[in-house]
Amino acid sequence: MLKILLNNRFIGAFILLNAIVTILLTFNTPIDGLLRILDHAITILFLVEIFYKIYVYKKDFFKSRMNVFDLVIILVASLPLFFLFSEHDPADYNYILLLRVFRIFKFIRFGKFIPNFSRLIRDLGRAVKASLSLIVGALVMMIIISTILTYMFKDAYPTLFGNPFESAYTVFRMLTIEGWYEIPDFMAEDIPYTYSVLIRLFFSLFVFLGGMLGMSFFTSLIVDEMVSDNNDELVEKVESLEKKIDELHRMNKELIDKIK
Numbered sequence: 001m002l003k004i005l006l007n008n009r010f011i012g013a014f015i016l017l018n019a020i021v022t023i024l025l026t027f028n029t030p031i032d033g034l035l036r037i038l039d040h041a042i043t044i045l046f047l048v049e050i051f052y053k054i055y056v057y058k059k060d061f062f063k064s065r066m067n068v069f070d071l072v073i074i075l076v077a078s079l080p081l082f083f084l085f086s087e088h089d090p091a092d093y094n095y096i097l098l099l100r101v102f103r104i105f106k107f108i109r110f111g112k113f114i115p116n117f118s119r120l121i122r123d124l125g126r127a128v129k130a131s132l133s134l135i136v137g138a139l140v141m142m143i144i145i146s147t148i149l150t151y152m153f154k155d156a157y158p159t160l161f162g163n164p165f166e167s168a169y170t171v172f173r174m175l176t177i178e179g180w181y182e183i184p185d186f187m188a189e190d191i192p193y194t195y196s197v198l199i200r201l202f203f204s205l206f207v208f209l210g211g212m213l214g215m216s217f218f219t220s221l222i223v224d225e226m227v228s229d230n231n232d233e234l235v236e237k238v239e240s241l242e243k244k245i246d247e248l249h250r251m252n253k254e255l256i257d258k259i260k
Contacts, residue, residue, distance in 0.1 A: 005049040018042045046074045142168055157187055180207045
């Protein structure tokens with residue numbers, strides 16, 4: 001009977017049903033109680049499915065990244081189930097209500113039915129790996145810039161540059177084009193005209209160089225890293241093919257020598 005849990009169409013139907021239930025739970029409907037019961041029942045079904053697959057496939061289950069991905073999603077989405085066996089109501093703990101949000105992760109399982117979804121996940125992981133060093137570099141630059149701006153403006157504008165953390169947040173707002181002109185305008189309100197022009201010019205150049213050119217630079221580096229990674233895989237395949245060709249040549253030569 002449990003073999004039906006290995007049927008992708010069967011599981012796909014319940015994933016789709018759970019997506020509908022999750023959407024309906026965002027509304028306050030008269031059948032919320034029934035929807036929650038159905039949501040918990042489907043989650044339990046997914047738990048049984050994933051552990052049954054581990055039982056059937058054993059170690060081979062963990063050789064598939066998609067299987068491991070499914071396992072993590074189901075375990076995270078199952079966290080609210082613990083309160084079904086607890087004396088306390090989750091509503092007694094406001095922060096625990098956040099666990100209900102984890103049910104949205106069950107949406108992601110539907111991706112396994114999308115063509116090339118596993119390749120998409122693999123490319124995403126490669127992009128994160130390629131951009132990790134860039135993120136660290138950008139963080140270091142942010143710390144340096146924030147510290148410099150703190151020394152420059154902390155006395156005049158403590159709400160914006162009172163400490164490196166405030167400065168970093170201000171810089172982040174500007175580089176994301178959120179407040180990129182409001183902040184310089186606020187700083188230039190009650191100072192002489194010459195200084196106000198310099199401040200606006202300074203931050204305009206800062207946003208242009210740091211935001212537009214900087215983001216373009218980092219984007220191009222990420223693309224280059226990913227292309228380089230793909231080239232490495234291609235080189236490995238070519239080298240493997242060359243070895244096989246050399247082996248065929250050697251075998252062919254030995255066969256000719258024997259015939260002679």
